[in-house]
Amino acid sequence: MDKDLQLLFDQIKLEMAKQTKDIIAQMDEKLIPLKQELQEMRAENETLKEKLYYLEKHRRANNIILYGIKESEKSPANLMEIVIKKIKEELNITVEGRDINSLYRIGKNATKNEKGRPILLSLVNNWMKIDIMKNKKKFKDAYASEDYPKEVLD
Structure with a gap:
């Protein structure tokens, strides 16, 4: 069994x-x-x-990020005037409203930060961006950098 x-x-x-x-x-x-x-x-x-x-x-090819410009503007048009004036006076480059595709501050609203949030400056053409970037060392209280994709920054 x-x-x-x-x-x-x-x-x-x-x-x-x-x-x-x-x-x-x-x-x-x-x-x-x-x-x-x-x-x-x-x-x-x-x-x-x-x-x-x-x-x-x-x-992002025609974009520049500007740092160190105080947040004193009252409107987007006022911000454009401030940026155009700063570029003209410090870099001796004439930028007009029609040369700018878009311009705005990036990031959350600043907390009493003296310098303010960065500004994204999108230009209509690349040659103006190149001209500004060549002369960026002439900025007194500001700094300009390329607007790189996140993958490049990582």
Whole structure:
């Protein structure tokens, strides 16, 4: 009787091992297309990241960030006057309103910080940006830097 039970037990064990092997094979077969899809999605994700990086870089190509200009403006138009005047007086570069695509302070409102928040200056053309960046050392109380994408700063 012990031998019969042992034989029966061994047969059940073999049958379970075979069924487990079959189930694993079926699951592996179903996983193949999912793995391929995952690889394709990862490749597409990398491509999209590269495109986004270059779009972001292009969008920021004419931007300058100005630091150290006090927050004394009462309106965006007043901020434009202050920045244009500072560039004209300290760098001896004539910038007009039509040369500026956009101009605004970035970051949260300043807490009684003497210098104020940075200013994002987006120019219409790149040559004016290059001219300002060449002469940025002439700023007295301010500092100008490139507007790099986050990936570059990291």
